[in-house]
Amino acid sequence: MCRKAVLTVLGLLLATLANAQQPPDPEISKAKTFFETAGNPGDRWIEGETMVPHVAPASHFQATMVYYPGAEELQPDEMRVIFMGSAPYPNESQSGMSILVELGNGNRFVFDLGIGSLRNYNALMIPFNTINHVFFTHLHMDHVSDLPYFTMFRPIQGGWTPLHIYGPSGSDEQYGIAHMVKHMMKMTAWHQDSFHSWPIGEGYAPIVHEVDFMDAGGVAYEADGVEITHWPTSHTKDGATSYRLDWNGRSLCYTGDNRPNSLTIEYCKDVDILISEVQTATVSISSMSLGMPPAMAAYTIDTSHTPAYGLGYICKQTKPRVCVGTHYGFDDIFNNEVVAQVRHHYRGAFAFGAPDLVTFNVHGDRKVWWRPAVTAGTAQTPRPVFESETxxxxxxxxxxxxxxxxxxxxxxxxxxxxxxxxxxxxxxxxxxxxxxxxxxxxxxx
Ligand SMILES: [Zn+2]
Ligand SMILES: [Zn+2]
Known part of the structure; x- marks a missing residue:
């Protein structure tokens, strides 16, 4: 080593020793503390009213304020929930009820297939042949009416295996889902025979899993670590059902349409996402916009639906990570009223499962986040997905x-x-x- 190099090393050592002995620069320490603490509440204060610590985006999100379909890989432990439909009355931005649940193990489940919702499956590039399990809460057409189209066109997109259809029995055989599907297949006889000139396989042989609508806590589905349970609920007529999905420590309740129900409180405690219908309890005003006499609106809600006060009450008891109101005509005038009514009881995170395409993720240590999905108005049917080489x-x-x-x-x-x-x-x-x-x-x- 030359003399100059030795001196340089010696100089560096001395400088390091001198630094170690000097007290830290107070200005630097202050700046470091500033960046560690300023704006971060820790346990020093409560931030906001509802933005509890578990409401957070994930670092793997491609964008935090919007969801770009196809640009974001679902993590192995993640659950994604997309509202493909969100209202009883379809309009330009809302279809009949339908919810897609995607799990990190590759499983996909659909709950309800209401009118117009299938256009959103195409817009989000969800091939029909990747949907094999569809669950129905009840048989009102705002929840069911895209099923005939889906069943008929799924084989044309490569859905050559039987579609599994789950739903409740009724007070009589003719009111159960098995009866409905049997006659749907009769209704579509012409369609089936015409399409039987193409590859269909078992696509027109749906398998119906009719669950006893009175079975509280019964298991409707169990495979790959996924369990879906159900219980009866009160909505216009016997045969309405609520569901809970559990997988990998993630959980979701979708109660369908109903009056606020004590069984929901029993079965949905501490779920990640509790999805319920919601109505404003303001019939004298909302009936003006819906053109329905207040008496009829009141009768409809008071016998069969959940006002926002009721949803707030349910969520206060169940304490979900996020309480979600759907089956709802998304409208700014009523949005504020719904939030106020929910807040009367419930202080936790609340979101609308509306309009269509709002997307929820449960990720990491049960953190939740939601954002609208971005789709192109011109999106057409996606390519079928086959995992095999042939x-x-x-x-x-x-x-x-x-x-x-x-x-x-x-x-x-x-x-x-x-x-x-x-x-x-x-x-x-x-x-x-x-x-x-x-x-x-x-x-x-
Ligand atoms: Zn409905
Ligand atoms: Zn209904």
């Missing part, structure tokens, strides 16, 4: 020409008349096989 295309039951008679076919204008010269492709008028066909996965990413 895909087995089920053979159609018949050819298109088998179910159109010769006299109707004879009226088809010959393509030569309307294709320009040189543009007529080789026409595909027949499916080539009457057996299942295994091909390399055409949708592999």
């Amino acid at each position: 895909v087995t295309l089920p053979a159609p039951r018949h050819q298109v020409h088998d179910v159109i008679n010769d006299r109707v076919k004879a009226n088809e204008i010959p393509p030569e008349k309307w294709y320009p010269e040189g543009h007529k492709p080789e026409l595909v008028r027949e499916w080539p096989l009457t057996e299942d066909l295994e091909i390399p996965n055409p949708f592999a990413r």
Whole structure:
């Protein structure tokens, strides 16, 4: 080592020793303390009214104030809940009730499939063939009416396995979900036979799991560490059901439509997300906007629905990480009233499960966050997802020409008349096989 280098090392050592002996610069210490404590309440004060410490975004979020579908990988221990529908009356920004629950283990569950909600599944690029389990709280059409379309078009998007449909029995066989699905399949006979010219497989053989609507705490589903339980609730008629989903220490209650129910308090204690319908108890005013006589509005709510005061009462008793009001015409005039009514009883985190596409995440040590999803108005159907390297295309039951008679076919204008010269492709008028066909996965990413 040269003399200069030795002196340099010696100088550095002396400087370090001198620094160690000197008291820390008070200005630096003050600045460090400032950045450690200022604005961070710790246990020195309560921040805000509802922003309790468990309301927090996750560091892996692609953006904290909006959810970009497809841009954010669900973590192995995370639960994501998206409102695909959020109202009894559909409008431009709200469809009939539907909630998609996505779990970090790859499972997806749908609760209710109300009118118009399927356009949001397409907009969020959720392929129909990745939805195999649909649960219904009750059989009102604002919760059910997209089921026939979903059942009929799911096989066209690769849903060739049976769809599992869960729902309550009723006071009589004709009021249960099994009866409804059986007759839905009859209603769609023409559709099925027409689409049976394409690969359908078992897509038109739904499996119905009818649960006893009176079974309080019964298990509707159990697999892969997921348990979904149910209990009866009071809503217009026997046969309305509430659900709770548990997985990996995460939990969610979706009570459907109902009067505030003591069983909800029993079964939903300390859940991460409690989702309930909510109504403003202001019928004389809201009936003006809905065009319903106040007496009829009052009768509807007072027999069958949950005013915001009732939701606040339920959430005060159950103490969810976040209390969510949905099945609600999202409107600023009434939003403030709903919050005020909920707050009469409940001081914890509250959010609207409305309008459509609001997205909730439960992540980390049971932290919750919510934000709207961003979709493109022009989004079309997503590509089906198959995990395997090969895909087995089920053979159609018949050819298109088998179910159109010769006299109707004879009226088809010959393509030569309307294709320009040189543009007529080789026409595909027949499916080539009457057996299942295994091909390399055409949708592999
Ligand atoms: Zn409803
Ligand atoms: Zn209802």
